[in-house]
Amino acid sequence: MRIGIIGLGTIATAVVKGIAEDGHDIAVSRRSEKNAGHLAGRFGNVTVADNQEIVDRSEIVFLGLTEDVAPNVLAALRFREGQQVISLMAGLDLARVADMTAPATMAARMIPFPSIATGRSQILAHGDSSLIHALFGARNSIFEIATEEELGTYLCAQAVLSPAIRMVKDAADWLAHKGADPEMAETFLRELVGSSLLAAPCDPLLDALDTPGGYNQRLRQHMTGSGMSDRLRDGFDQLLA
Template sequence: MPQHNHKDSAMRCGVVGIGNIGSAVATGLAKAGHDITISKRSAAQSQRLAKAFPNITIAENQHVLDHSDIVFIALNHDVAAAALTALRFRPDHIIISLMAGCDLDALARLVSPAPATTIMIPFPAIAGGGSPILVMGDAAPVECIFGDSDSIIAITDSAECDAFLAAQAILSPVAVMVAAAAEWVDQHGGDANKAEPFLRQLIASSLNGMASDDLIAALNTPDGFNQRLRLYFEEIGLKANVHDGLSRLSQVAD
């Protein structure tokens, strides 16, 4: 692992595959001041990034490898094998895979002679920093690059990874609840355009400030609005429905 810290010097990073997640990772890297080379997989995404950041260059996949020390693999599974086996990796490449369903043994066969030691599972918020990042295998490269800007969570094995990936799906229903609450405000004398950012900030700051159980206790004022709405949701099966929904995701994954 190159002994660099992005506070002190730029790293040469490549991103092979510029879909939504690859684009978010490239954005986070560029904002940190690293020298980034990205592939042409998605012309619209690649061109947008290159226009936004002077330290991002678009290139063919082999050129991405040739001009990078750290390579992020952000390809879809259905094209990964064909795309990677056509490339020439170096033994000194540091490979960070963003493909959660591709284990390290399988990845090693695709990127040889480079070692495959790290799987990183980022989320779209990595583009702006302050995002959680799941890591399996060697977390040191991810810590070195993103440790100052994001939260690194080490995952022990594929079972734990699958559970985390299922649980993160709670994000979309929470967003729906926020949108529904803002819509309700709009229907009852308020402005949805003000209500939604208010609710987003309220939820984000509150959950960042304390553990969920502590927050629930703090909002448990007898007959208060928060207690009454929570009890209503619990009465109609909130927890059971969450567990059931996550279990259905796990069954599909199995």
């Protein structure tokens, strides 16, 4: 397929890496010279082009622009019938992006995560996700979202990722402060949390870690007693407001 990427931040760069070895002809924009140069240097089928050239040559156009610059950038471009557009932009709904890219077909919104670069990402998909499945489904987990409102709640809930990583990092730093090797401490905790969450749903996992008087139960009770769960729900509500 002839694929174009307009906007080349962290997520769009990861998207390119995730499909670059699948034989597609990929053109990326100059938004980030560093990212564009890295991709073109690493993959022989990736070229750097101006935005209109990307639109002219591509069957599928991914939009990785930020919400504040997207209207002006897209207003200057001439899309055509028969093209399909997939938006990576979390802050702009399907209808608005469709207006800005007409007469192309606004296929879907796609919210991946950095791990899409290596093929182990969760992907939120809203709209006609057939292209997303075709391009990314073999190596990633795609979650179909029915409405814009539901997508909004998922975008809020996924923000738990950064605090969760921060907690693992803080625990590793505590271990290192107590004399553990810093690299081994972080690797141990990352693997422990990651493998545990993949092994079982949350409720049975919590039950298994609820030994009376055990380390896990005592720390969880300390943190929930300090208001952790309430603060988390308040944070989600603030993001959704």
